[in-house]
Amino acid sequence: MKLKALFLFLILLGVGTVMPARPDFAQVLPETVKLVYDVRLYGTELGNLITELTKNGETYQVRSETRAEGLAAVLLGGTLWEECEFTVSEDLEIQPRRYRIEKEGRNAYSHSAEFLWNEKKVRYDNGNLLDIPPTGYLIDNCTVPFAFAAADKIILKEYPYIHILGGKRIRHFEDIEISRETIEVPAGEFDTVRIDQQRVGSTEKKLSIWVAPNKQNIAVKIVERRRFRVTTMELSHGEGLGNNP
Secondary structure (H helix, E strand, O other): OOHHHHHHHHHOOOOOOOOOOOOOOOOHOOOEEEEEEEEEEEEEEEEEEEEEEEEEEEEEEEEEEEEEHHHHHHHHOOOOOEEEEEOOOOOOOEEEEEEEEEOOOOOOOEEEEEEEOOEEEEEEEOOOOEOOOOOOOOEEHHHHHHEEEEEEHHOOOOOOEEEEEOOOOEEEEEEEEEEEEEEEEEEEEEEEEEEEEEOOOOOOOOEEEEEEHHHOOOOOOOOEEOEEEEEEEEEEEEEEEOOOO
């Protein structure tokens, strides 16, 4: 009788039962990684984007540098830097904390923002406030390559909206479509999860992201389509990426 009572007690505690394992974001997101993307405007080479991620305790930090080359350097007028800091939520989603963008040279500017999650606000260094959208997935420009790192572990959600903060505004995307596609980029051939999304209120503006499950769901290709512009980023080199089983 005592054994039966003990067995029932263990069941109630969940001991000895098979429970579904909660995915561990830290196992799929690299602690340190360096990515280099080739950037093109239509078919014209613009230069490259270098982004580096490091982990410090529970916080991840990213620094990105966009280097224009040749005629693009003349047209764009200087290098663009972005920095961000984020943690990971219980839902295994990136939760931004800080974001900063700075452009040097002609038409130079600098903006920084802090995410006040308890207040549901984004506060810029000039005091301006933006509302954090009540639904959807909010990230910022420099976290995009890492934003879906847990995709194959949590069965990527078809979010009603994906929101991306950059510069002084938040871009909103809807009609999220998820598919599988094998693609080839300078870094090699990858089987990918493709995430297509359309800008809210602008049918001609679309964003597509291809993440590679065997490269820890890092984005290996990003295409932003606007009415008169198509910008493509393709991974050419990566350091610190492992293969998932």
